[in-house]
Amino acid sequence: MSSGLTERRQTILKLVIQEFVETAQPVASETLVRKYRLNVSPATVRNELAALEELGYLMHLHTSAGRVPTDIGYRFFVENLMDRTTLSLPEQRMIRHQFYQVRGELDQWIQLAGSVLARTAQNASVVTPLRSADRLRFRQVELVAIHDTMALAVLVFHGGVVKQQTLALDAVRSPDDLRRCAARISSVLADLELSDVEDLLTRDQQQEGSEFGDFERQVLDLVARAMDAFEAQAQEQIYSDGLIEMLSQPEFIPALAREDAERAVERMRRALDILKSGRGLGSLIPQALASDGVQVIIGGENSADEMREYSVILARYGVERAVTGVLGVIGPTRMAYPRSISSVRYISSLMSDLLAELYQADQRSPES
Structure with missing residues (x-):
């Protein structure tokens, strides 16, 4: 499918996704030309938007003239188009300082990881407790x-x-x-x-x-x-935080039209159920535990029906072959993926470093 993506179409797709993530409004050709000073006419951009829609990367929302990304569009963006960012050094120092203030308190580290992830990604966070890398015998x-x-x-x-x-x-x-x-x-x-x-x-x-x-x-x-x-x-043991951040997203704010209000309320109910029960997340945890790096699951890529409107970004943390857990963020598919991915990557790396230090210290300590 990517064979039909010329360089110009890739640029336009990237701009559509960035604009939609920022505004939560369908993106029109005139907006792209005006805001990003494209050296082509709105008519040319409209043709390219139509081509991207035909290829499955964009779609119309209701009867609006603007387009929004599809799950396939988001996937191509994450794998090929998005800027690879990291948290700023001041943010990293502040986060690391917070963790060192509760040094050695595992339960507080888990809660702090959830809190920091929710704040930096502006979506809900999920963290599983550490569990032995060995299966129950x-x-x-x-x-x-x-x-x-x-x-x-x-x-x-x-x-x-x-x-x-x-x-x-x-x-x-x-x-x-x-x-x-x-x-x-x-x-x-x-x-x-x-x-x-x-x-x-x-x-x-x-x-x-x-x-x-x-x-x-x-x-x-x-x-x-x-x-x-x-x-x-x-x-099933999953600690969550950031409900307020998640429900502050436009997807959960009812519009004037009754059908939009009902849809927002239903989304809110599903979000509460997912975070409270972990339903829909349970099957993703073993996958993340068995994988390296950051795992991004977008919308319809989720096997559970209740997760089809959400994206989940997960990473394993802990000490390999000893104790491991999973942390990440969950939110609507209209997500700031570069920011969310960099947040998950940094917190999982920090938690792993801190736990490795703690684990090594325990290994060095004399037996009582």
Whole structure:
């Protein structure tokens, strides 16, 4: 598709996006010629705008004569046209000073990262807590009788994670029965991750005769469900900030027309739901954790329907192969991408540097 983008069309596309991000108004040819002093006539620019629309980079909004960027237009802009900027040195010094004031306080660093991102990008921010780079691995299980029809399963995982689950008994089980079952399951599942446990259960179900008794299989299912719930909860923990900044964007300010007001209110409701529940963001977090650099997901590139009108910019932070998290910003697709990307890049780099210093200091400290 980019084969139809001449140098002049690329210039006009860049100007349209910059103007639309700045004004939130459809961009007309006369505006471009007048404001940017183009050496071509408005008629020529109109022809180029029509060509960009036909190629899928621009579109009409309602019946306006002006054009606005499409998701494809924004994507081409981010990858090929936007100016690569960095935060100014005074901004960097001020931000770094704020972090050093709460040096060593991990919870405060996470909150501060969200606050700084929201302020610098003028949109909502999202930050996930640090989590171990290692996947949750099973260690052992203990089964303790509560009464004749109920037992307590104490699940122990590597890294000191302990979960307790009640287990309904299909029959009266003696303490020796519970100990033998727990010992067998602990032996079979030792050091396994969730995917390994699920594979074991699938293979056992598919073979002609199960190698586990009914009660053992009940405990295996319990372990798999507990591990799945723990990993899902870890992905869903998202700290957010900048709701006021996000809702101050023109997309959330109702116009006079009733349909525009209803659309703005619906956008506001969706934004609140996304930031409160993390819905729509959960699938993006594992991708960001597994990727290097800054990840930009624009509008319809999101798989979740509720995210189709938003762009998300994410980056991993932390200490590689030790502890990592994800931070970024979310806002309407009409976003100041250079500013947002540079903000996410700088804060993720700063957080990683600070955590590396803290981690190295912990490694050097003598064991108590």
